[in-house]
Each structure stands twice: as structure tokens, then as C-alpha cells.
Amino acid sequence: MLDQIDVKILRQLQANGRLSNQDLADQVALSPSACLRRVKTLEQEGYIDGYHALLNAPKLGYRVEAFVQVRIDQSNDDWHDQFIATIADLDEIADAYIITGNANYLLRIRARDFEHFSTFIIHTLNRIAGVRDIQSNMVMQNLKNNGKLLPLPNSVPK
């Protein structure tokens, strides 16, 4: 179970993944060794999945972002497995979800420009076996990103 200090630690590391253990210890009012032990435990128990640098997509040449809904022909089970295996290797696909509703999959796509995007849709996505219908929604503006998980309002984590 998480206590209030654990939640503080998670919140701090979420905001700044490179916080030194000493600074972290100061912020949660613990000695460095006690703080480090808690962090290691949180990592081992799976509360922290990893640490990552957040790169700036436009700066790196990715100026197009879009959400694409894909329907596949459900009369064939193999196509589902094949689809999942295929998208794992496609760099243009940032995120992928199985969703309820009319479509089977929701994909978040990142591409260099619109030409790159349309080529990807027509010549890559559209040619995966079983793909029936593709509906694209371009991102015009990114209002909020990766909203913080904590504070957990009234939540009682298992």
C-alpha cells in the first residue's frame, strides 16, 4: 500500500524524472537512504514503469499528428493477430488501442508532413490484410498532453 510519502515521491518523479535522490529526499522530508529504499521498492512493485526523456516532435521533423480509426474484416480471426503484429513495427504509429464502437482500432499517427501521412495511410495501412475502412482525424492543436496521474482524487489503489 502507498502512504502519503510514496504518493509525494511518485508525483515528484513524474514531474521531474531526473531529480537526484538527495533533492527528492529533501522534498519529501526523508533521509536520502530511506528515500532511495522507497524509490527502489516503488520501481520493483511496478508503480514506476520507467523513466523517459520527452522529445519535442516538431523540432525533430514530425509536424503532422492524426487519429485514425481502423475497421477490419471480423470474419477472419487471423487478421486481428496479423494487424497487431504489423502495427508494432510501424514507426508512424505512436499509440494503438482496441476500442469499443464502430471501429476496431484507434491509432495515433505521427508523420513528417501531410504527404508522408497520406502515403502511409494509402500504401501501408490500407494494404494490411483485412483492413476495411479507415477514418482519419487530423490534429489541429494539442491542448493538453499526458495529464498527470496524481493526485489520485479519492482513489484507493489496490
Place this chain on the structure above:
Amino acid sequence: MLDQIDVKILRQLQANGRLSNQDLADQVALSPSACLRRVKTLEQEGYIDGYHALLNAPKLGYRVEAFVQVRIDQSNDDWHDQFIATIADLDEIADAYIITGNANYLLRIRARDFEHFSTFIIHTLNRIAGVRDIQSNMVMQNLKNNGKLLPLPNSVPK
């Protein structure tokens, strides 16, 4: 401009945001001081937006994820500004985008359970001024997350 070593640095830090400068220097075949200078430059020039611990949502009590499309009454410009200002403070909204298509906004929602989700939709989202239509798609499975930005296939960053 980025050279090959910069790209290697970005790729490494993307995969592991807590890599020590010394280990990073080894991996890109540079001395620690030269490596550190490049990292600082990359940060200052905005290629790296930050470092964050990736927290495990289910472990923290968030078991429901959904994409919600929102249409607002476009006859009133103020509602747009108001909507943006309101969603910034809502913890349940992880990401928010302005998109093309029938809806105005696409929101990624995280909630503790279905009751939390439906309460949020009915009593919070639905009551924001100007909101006309809400369409929800629940996430049944998360197939891919935060696909890596690099390597930049054939891209020539500005």
C-alpha cells in the same frame, strides 16, 4: 543541426531518462564532459522537453481509459476559450486535441472505474457551457504506447 551523435543521445535518453552521463558517454563514444555539453545544448534548444517517470495507471487505481469526442456549439466563440480553460484543470482528462472532422475536441480520459467515468461525463463534461454532443469510445486494450520518435526515417529536421 543534429548530427549522428546527437540522434544517438536522444534515442538513449528517450529509452532511459535516468541514464548516467558516464554511461551515456560510453554508448555514444564520447568523453563524459563532451557528452554532457551536448545534452545541455539539446535541452536548451528544445529538443528535449523534459524527463518524466512513467507511472503505471492500473496500479495507481486507474482502470478505465476512453476516448471522448466533444462537439460544442460553434455559434459562440467564448465557449471555445472557456472549454479549453476548463479542461486544463480536470484531472480525468489526460490528453486533449482539437481535431478535424465532425467533433471539435478529442479527449483521452482516465478514470478509476466505469462509475467514475460516467459521473465525469454526465456531471462534469456535459455541463461545460456550449457542449452539444459527446461520443465515447472505451479502450479495451492498449496495444502500443508512446512509440518512439527516433529513428527519424529520412527526416531532415529544421
Place this chain on the structure above:
DNA sequence: GCTGAAAGTCGGCACCT
């Protein structure tokens, strides 16, 4: 723009409360 050395700082562990 990189290297190498020096000084300050930190992480990790043993031990104690």
C-alpha cells in the same frame, strides 16, 4: 569541439535507533 584532471556532490551500502 574534444580531452583530461580536479573538486564538489551523489548513490549505495553497512550499521544503528
Place this chain on the structure above:
DNA sequence: AGGTGCCGACTTTCAGC
């Protein structure tokens, strides 16, 4: 559980190539 102290490793700066 948390705190103290120690040592080896690391970060960071700066002079020099």
C-alpha cells in the same frame, strides 16, 4: 520502518589541445 556515516563513483567545471 527511518537515520548516520562512509567510500567509491559520478557530475561538472575549467585549463589546455
